[in-house]
Amino acid sequence: TITVDGPEPAKVAEAASLVAQTYIDQTHKREVAETKGWLDWFAKQLAQMRDDVNKAEKKFQDFKLEKGIIGLDERKNELASKIQTTSNAQLQARLDRMNAELELSSLQDAMKLGPVAATAAFGTYGSSGIANLRSELDKTKMELNEKLRVYGRKHPVILDLKEKIRSLETQLKNQEMEIIKTLRNKIENLKKTEKSLAEALANYKEEVRKLNTLGLQYSILEREVTSSKDLYDLLAERQKKIALESAVNRRK
Numbered sequence: 001t002i003t004v005d006g007p008e009p010a011k012v013a014e015a016a017s018l019v020a021q022t023y024i025d026q027t028h029k030r031e032v033a034e035t036k037g038w039l040d041w042f043a044k045q046l047a048q049m050r051d052d053v054n055k056a057e058k059k060f061q062d063f064k065l066e067k068g069i070i071g072l073d074e075r076k077n078e079l080a081s082k083i084q085t086t087s088n089a090q091l092q093a094r095l096d097r098m099n100a101e102l103e104l105s106s107l108q109d110a111m112k113l114g115p116v117a118a119t120a121a122f123g124t125y126g127s128s129g130i131a132n133l134r135s136e137l138d139k140t141k142m143e144l145n146e147k148l149r150v151y152g153r154k155h156p157v158i159l160d161l162k163e164k165i166r167s168l169e170t171q172l173k174n175q176e177m178e179i180i181k182t183l184r185n186k187i188e189n190l191k192k193t194e195k196s197l198a199e200a201l202a203n204y205k206e207e208v209r210k211l212n213t214l215g216l217q218y219s220i221l222e223r224e225v226t227s228s229k230d231l232y233d234l235l236a237e238r239q240k241k242i243a244l245e246s247a248v249n250r251r252k
Contacts (some may be wrong), residue, residue: 052228059224076211083204090197097190104183111176122176130175137168 110121119134144161151158 076208079204079208079211083201083208086197086201086204090194090201093190093193093197097187097194100183100187100190104180104187107176107180107183118176122179130172130179133168133172133175137165137172140165140168 107118107121110117115134119131122130140161144158144165147155147157147161
C-alpha cells in the first residue's frame with residue numbers, strides 16, 4: 001500500500017501514481033535482471049553439460065572401438081554354446097580313455113593267466129586273426145606230440161613242426177602286441193585330446209570372464225552417457241521454461 005499526504009488531492013493522487021509506477025518499473029527491472037542472470041547461468045551450465053555429454057560419448061565410443069565390442073550378448077551366447085560342446089567332448093574323451101585303459105589292463109592280465117585266457121580276451125576284443133593263429137598253434141602242438149611217438153627229436157619232421165610252432169607263436173605274439181600298442185596309442189591320443197579340450201575350455205571361460213569385465217565397464221560408460229544427456233535435457237527444459245516466463249512477463 002502506497003500512502004501520500006498533502007493539501008491538494010489532485011497532486012497527491014498524481015504523486016501516488018508516480019511513486020507506484022516507479023516501484024513497478026524498478027521491480028520489473030529487478031525481475032528482468034534476475035531472469036537474465038538465471039538465463040546466463042543456464043547458458044553456461046548447458047555449455048558445460050554439452051561438453052560433458054560429448055566427452056562421455058567419445059569415451060564410450062573409443063572404448064567400444066578399442067575393445068572391438070560388437071554384440072556382447074551374442075558373443076556370450078556363442079561362448080556358452082562352445083563351453084557346453086567342449087565340456088561334453090572332454091567328458092566323452094575321458095570316458096573313452098578310461099574304457100581303453102580298462103581294455104588294456106584286461107588284455108595284459110589275460111596274457112599273464114595263459115594262452116586260453118589270452119585267446120578268450122583277444123577274441124572278445126574282436127581279433128579273429130589271433131583266434132585262428134591260436135587254433136593253428138594248438139593243432140600243431142598236438143601233431144608234434146603225436147609225431148614224437150614215432151620220430152626222434154632230431155628227425156626233420158619233428159624239427160619242421162617245432163619251427164612251425166615257433167613261427168605261429170611269433171605271429172601270435174606280434175598280433176597281440178600290435179593290439180596292445182594300438183590301445184596304448186589310443187590312450188595317449190585321448191589324453192592329448194583331453195588336454196587340448198581342457199585348454200580350450202579354460203580359454204573360453206577366461207574369455208567369458210573378460211567379457212563380463214568389459215560388460216561392466218560398458219554398462220558404466222553407457223550410464224555416464226545417459227546420465228549426462230538426461231541432465232542436459234533437464235537443464236535445457238528448465239531454461240526454456242524461464243525464458244518463456246520472462247517473455248510473458250515483458251508483454252504484461
